[in-house]
Amino acid sequence: MxxxxxxxxxxxxxxxxxxxxxxxxxxxxxxxxxxxxxxxxxxxxxxxxxxxxxxxxxxxxxxxxxxxxxxxxxxxxxxxxxxxxxxxxxxxxxxxxxxxxxxxxxxxxxxxxxxxxxxxxxxxxxxxxEPARFPGLVGGAAWTAVALMVAGGVRERVARAAALRAARAERERTAVATERLRIARELHDVLAHSLSAINVQAGVGLHLLDRDAEQARSALASIKATSRDALDEVRAVLGVVRGEDERTAGTDGADGDPENTPRVPTWDLAALPRLAEPLRVRGVAVRFDVDPALDGALPAHLAGVAYRVVQEALTNVGRHAPGARSVVVRAAREGTGVRVTVTDDGGPPGPGADGAPGYGLRGMRERVEGAGGALVARPTGDGFAVDATIPLPADLSGPPHGMPDARPDSPGRGERGET
Structure with missing residues (x-):
């Protein structure tokens, strides 16, 4: 300073x-x-x-x-x-x-x-x-030294206080930026997936409106349900912005301390199958291979990370893999963590997918890395694979459950464009 x-x-x-x-x-x-x-x-x-x-x-x-x-x-x-x-x-x-x-x-x-x-x-x-004044003058010199040392101490204390204020302000700015990023990630995940599903279902409804009124009515009902779920999730995220207690029941942190509860909506892995509806409407076969031991066993904040990874990966399949006919979602214990993979046979990126990194892939990486894990997203064979490893807390140690190796081993040719 x-x-x-x-x-x-x-x-x-x-x-x-x-x-x-x-x-x-x-x-x-x-x-x-x-x-x-x-x-x-x-x-x-x-x-x-x-x-x-x-x-x-x-x-x-x-x-x-x-x-x-x-x-x-x-x-x-x-x-x-x-x-x-x-x-x-x-x-x-x-x-x-x-x-x-x-x-x-x-x-x-x-x-x-x-x-x-x-x-x-x-x-x-x-x-x-005036030699008689020398002792008094020496005392005055000593007091001058004391005054300078006191002034130096005051300056150091003021500098420390200013540094603490600056550090506190920086922490507050970082906290605000982190919360904004988290809210933006939540809104992106909710809206991207829900709007993509609504778009697909609306297209199906329009296509069948004159030929099969019953299936068109079913598509409209799906649009209503999807939009209702999206509104509920958006309200939960906006509740965080307003400081309201919009936490989902059962979302306590790993240590059960409400202060450590993530102020974002979270889900259990049992809810994963509902994410496949937009793809199934298009005729894409989605298979889930989720270890039953994970059902309800993961801390809610880690289950939320896995849920969002699968959600975004399936949304990207719908938006950027028009040739996809099958998708496989796997989640199981592996070592000291949970491994989640989403693979498809969608071929090269579709129209409008320029391969440039977007918010979805960036959000997936931020979520996984924020939980201490790692994420790989790359082309593999005729399709694309998203592979996330999320470490588990030490108190959840236990024998790992096996899972077939779905990690893409071909060299990356760039990341498929996504939302």
Missing amino acids: DRGPLDRWRPRLFLAATLAVVVTFGTLGASHWQPGARPVDALGLLLALVGPVVLLALPRRPALAVLLAVGALGAYLALGYAWGPVLAGTVGVLVMVVLTGPPARARVVAWSGALLMWGVVLAAAALRD
């Missing part, structure tokens, strides 16, 4: 005004109580006030301020004016130097100025032939 407490003009004005009053009245009083000293006149008062003036006027030029203050003090003492509060003006300049500008430079200039000041004061005492 290159700025000190006295880099602001108001505290510097207060210190300068206080010193000016102390020096003026103190010098007049000292002249009255030291009969042998030269009476204070306009010149003496002007020299005594140099310190407060340069303290206010030269904060950006500390070396020049110290030289002017020490020079004026030396001239004041050499001319025989009274000892006393005149020294406070120069000490005030040294304190100002400690509390302004870059700290390293301030320390060097201030302590060098202190040595120069007391060298000049002792020299003036020797010229005035």
